[in-house]
Amino acid sequence: MITKRIIPCLDIRDGRVVKGINFSNLQIIDDPVSLAHFYNENGADELVFYDITASFEQRALFSEVLMRTAQEIFIPLTVGGNIRTLEDFDHVLKCGADKVSINTGAICNPAFIESAAKKYGSQCVVLSMDVKRVDGHFHVFQKGGREDTGLDALDWAAYGADHGAGELVVNSIDTDGVKNGFDLELLSKVCNRVRIPVIASGGAGVMEHFAQLFQKIPGVDAGLAASIFHRREVDIQLLKVFLLERGIEMRIDNGTAAST
Amino acid sequence: MLAIIDYGVGNLFSLSGALDYLGVSYTVTEQPDEIDRADRIILPGVGAFGDAMEHLADRDLICVLENQVASGKPLLGICLGMQVLFERSFEFGKHAGLGFLKGNVVPLRESIPDRLKVPHIGWNQLKFIRQDDPLLRFTQEGDYVYYVHSYYVRDCADSLTAGSDYGIFIPGVVHKDNLFGTQFHPEKSGAAGLRILRAFCSFPIQEAAIRNMD
Numbered sequence: 001m002i003t004k005r006i007i008p009c010l011d012i013r014d015g016r017v018v019k020g021i022n023f024s025n026l027q028i029i030d031d032p033v034s035l036a037h038f039y040n041e042n043g044a045d046e047l048v049f050y051d052i053t054a055s056f057e058q059r060a061l062f063s064e065v066l067m068r069t070a071q072e073i074f075i076p077l078t079v080g081g082n083i084r085t086l087e088d089f090d091h092v093l094k095c096g097a098d099k100v101s102i103n104t105g106a107i108c109n110p111a112f113i114e115s116a117a118k119k120y121g122s123q124c125v126v127l128s129m130d131v132k133r134v135d136g137h138f139h140v141f142q143k144g145g146r147e148d149t150g151l152d153a154l155d156w157a158a159y160g161a162d163h164g165a166g167e168l169v170v171n172s173i174d175t176d177g178v179k180n181g182f183d184l185e186l187l188s189k190v191c192n193r194v195r196i197p198v199i200a201s202g203g204a205g206v207m208e209h210f211a212q213l214f215q216k217i218p219g220v221d222a223g224l225a226a227s228i229f230h231r232r233e234v235d236i237q238l239l240k241v242f243l244l245e246r247g248i249e250m251r252i253d254n255g256t257a258a259s260t
Numbered sequence: 261m262l263a264i265i266d267y268g269v270g271n272l273f274s275l276s277g278a279l280d281y282l283g284v285s286y287t288v289t290e291q292p293d294e295i296d297r298a299d300r301i302i303l304p305g306v307g308a309f310g311d312a313m314e315h316l317a318d319r320d321l322i323c324v325l326e327n328q329v330a331s332g333k334p335l336l337g338i339c340l341g342m343q344v345l346f347e348r349s350f351e352f353g354k355h356a357g358l359g360f361l362k363g364n365v366v367p368l369r370e371s372i373p374d375r376l377k378v379p380h381i382g383w384n385q386l387k388f389i390r391q392d393d394p395l396l397r398f399t400q401e402g403d404y405v406y407y408v409h410s411y412y413v414r415d416c417a418d419s420l421t422a423g424s425d426y427g428i429f430i431p432g433v434v435h436k437d438n439l440f441g442t443q444f445h446p447e448k449s450g451a452a453g454l455r456i457l458r459a460f461c462s463f464p465i466q467e468a469a470i471r472n473m474d
Contacts, residue, residue: 001384002383003383005383071280074277074450074454075449076406097271098408120306123410195378196379221377222382
């Protein structure tokens with residue numbers, strides 16, 4: 001059967017990874033290609049590159065980074081950020097993305113999900129949603145989690161799945177950055193509602209949180225995190241061994257360099 | 261020289277990058293003469309079956325591939341590129357495939373239990389049906405490979421070499437004579453995938469194919 005997946009997410013601005021990664025010799029590395037290599041060797045099952053640049057010039061730089069990464073990394077690469085149109089979608093695929101993550105672009109134009117799925121296949125379309133509790137209900141937020149759309153998160157997840165999204169990234173704004181564990185209540189509800197792969201995001205602080213996630217919500221397919229991996233608070237290779245020892249199926253790979 | 265057939269489907273960065281990594285020289289082409297000069301062929305593919313066959317037909321590549329395969333040249337189809345090697349597909353209607361291998365491409369949804377999700381996305385373990393297959397000569401049974409698909413090949417006992425469990429046994433590797441196919445993406449399967457590509461690139465070229473190159 002398929003394994004659960006561990007996915008580091010890299011925010012990229014001006015062709016560099018935001019904040020970079022602190023290595024033990026105090027050197028900060030922020031070159032996306034180097035970091036993609038690092039994660040590839042460290043057992044990541046997939047990578048997410050998130051483009052947080054705004055200007056046109058910077059986007060060209062992002063494209064160049066993407067192309068170099070896709071040529072050197074032999075695990076799946078999902079790309080998100082500023083994907084509003086089929087042209088944007090097409091562009092990042094041509095630069096080497098395997099999957100494209102859409103968020104605000106889908107909220108502004110829900111038909112975008114279906115048109116992208118028809119053109120490129122569901123396996124390419126990742127619907128990413130930022131969710132926050134409002135008066136006891138889960139609402140979808142947009143613009144980086146600043147603005148309440150009023151959309152019910154579970155309805156939106158179901159809409160996406162019904163209209164061709166191949167995967168769902170569920171990021172809980174309530175648990176994000178708190179490092180107190182994933183939002184199990186939200187994830188459980190989403191998993192009961194859709195039958196496409198669900199990627200949990202927001203809240204992981206320690207290895208045990210991933211174990212809780214996969215043990216308590218068997219419907220979750222992957223755990224995504226950023227800073228805890230970047231700051232080396234959690235090492236992916238060690239995390240996967242930890243999970244495997246707890247009966248959670250994991251791919252243990254010694255990296256490309258070791259075995260070819 | 262290996263030819264990666266570029267017929268407008270999917271991104272080829274990882275595949276060409278993987279061959280660079282392995283030190284294999286290749287060309288990315290849709291030109292029949294270049295394909296003819298190559299000593300082996302990779303047919304990639306992402307997207308819908310009907311579109312892929314149309315793209316091949318538009319470029320007059322169907323007949324080219326038939327001749328190449330008949331000459332004994334090793335060919336590896338990846339993902340959709342493997343599915344088109346079979347007789348027909350039932351993805352959005354019924355479409356004829358290249359028919360080099362016996363089998364039908366059918367929806368996963370109709371064959372696997374309801375609790376399992378479609379697409380089948382993720383890392384799954386390889387189980388061997390046939391031992392000692394040349395494509396798996398550097399592969400250990402139990403290695404993980406990366407799948408992403410909603411359709412699978414049924415009735416392919418003729419060529420079935422290895423696969424993975426996902427409610428049913430999913431054909432992952434097929435091989436008959438000079439034809440190879442992987443349902444998963446070796447170029448996205450980390451070190452395990454690179455080992456499979458390396459095995460394909462070192463599969464001996466048949467004499468017939470060498471004569472053709474002269």
